Amino acid sequence: DQQVKQNSPSLSVQEGRISILNCDYTNSMFDYFLWYKKYPAEGPTFLISISSIKDKNEDGRFTVFLNKSAKHLSLHIVPSQPGDSAVYFCAARRRSGGSNYKLTFGKGTLLTVNP
Amino acid sequence: DVKVTQSSRYLVKRTGEKVFLECVQDMDHENMFWYRQDPGLGLRLIYFSYDVKMKEKGDIPEGYSVSREKKERFSLILESASTNQTSMYLCASSRTGLYGYTFGSGTRLTVV
Numbered sequence: 444d445q446q447v448k449q450n451s452p453s454l455s456v457q458e459g460r461i462s463i464l465n466c467d468y469t470n471s472m473f474d475y476f477l478w479y480k481k482y483p484a485e486g487p488t489f490l491i492s493i494s495s496i497k498d499k500n501e502d503g504r505f506t507v508f509l510n511k512s513a514k515h516l517s518l519h520i521v522p523s524q525p526g527d528s529a530v531y532f533c534a535a536r537r538r539s540g541g542s543n544y545k546l547t548f549g550k551g552t553l554l555t556v557n558p
Numbered sequence: 559d560v561k562v563t564q565s566s567r568y569l570v571k572r573t574g575e576k577v578f579l580e581c582v583q584d585m586d587h588e589n590m591f592w593y594r595q596d597p598g599l600g601l602r603l604i605y606f607s608y609d610v611k612m613k614e615k616g617d618i619p620e621g622y623s624v625s626r627e628k629k630e631r632f633s634l635i636l637e638s639a640s641t642n643q644t645s646m647y648l649c650a651s652s653r654t655g656l657y658g659y660t661f662g663s664g665t666r667l668t669v670v
Contacts, residue, residue: 449600477658479661481595484567484663484664486562486648486650486661486663486664487648487661489658532601544652545603545606547603548601548602550599550600551600551601
C-alpha cells in the first residue's frame with residue numbers, strides 16, 4: 444500500500460527552464476510534507492517543506508505547492524540548473540504515537556538538467 | 559555542523575555472514591531510523607527507535623534486527639546476510655516533535 448506516490452521515475456529538462464516534480468498521497472492523516480534531494484553515494488538532504496495548513500511555500504528557486512483536496516503536491520524549480528540533477532524524494536509526516544512522527548517516502552524522481 | 563555518521567561507506571560480505579552496520583549521531587536526537595534504498599523502490603523503513611533500548615519494526619524488518627544501547631548509536635544487524643540484502647543503507651535521526659530527518663551518507667552493502 445503505497446501512501447506516497449511519485450509516478451514519474453525520471454524527468455529531463457533544459458537548463459534555465461522550469462522543473463516540476465509531482466507527488467500524490469492517499470493518507471489524510473499526513474500533516475506535513477517534505478522534499479529531499481539525493482545525489483549518488485550520498486544521503487538525502489532536506490530541501491523544502493510545507494505544512495498542511497498552507498498551500499504554498501517558497502525558498503529561493505524552489506517552491507512547493509500543496510492541493511489538499513486533490514491530495515497532491517508539487518515542487519517547482521525555477522530556473523533549473525545542472526547542479527539540480529539528482530533524485531528527489533517526496534515525504535509525508537504523520538503522528539506515530541505521542542509526540543513522535545514517522546516519515547513515509549515516495550519512490551523518487553530522477554531529475555536531469557541538461558546544459 | 560550536525561552529523562549522522564555511518565561507519566562504512568562500502569562493505570562486501572559473504573552470504574550467511576552476520577553483518578553490523580553502525581550509525582552515530584551527535585545532535586542528541588531521540589529518534590533514529592534505518593532505511594534501505596533500492597532502484598525503483600525508493601526509501602523503505604526497516605526499523606526505528608524513539609528512545610534508548612526501544613525499537614519498532616518498520617515496513618520491511620524481515621532478516622534484520624537493531625540495537626540501541628546508547629542514545630547516540632543505532633546499529634542495524636543482518637543476522638545471516640543474503641544476496642537480496644544487497645542495497646544502500648541509510649541511517650537518519652530526528653528530534654521528537656520536529657519534522658525533518660538528518661541522514662547519514664549511507665553504506666553500500668554488497669552480499670556475494
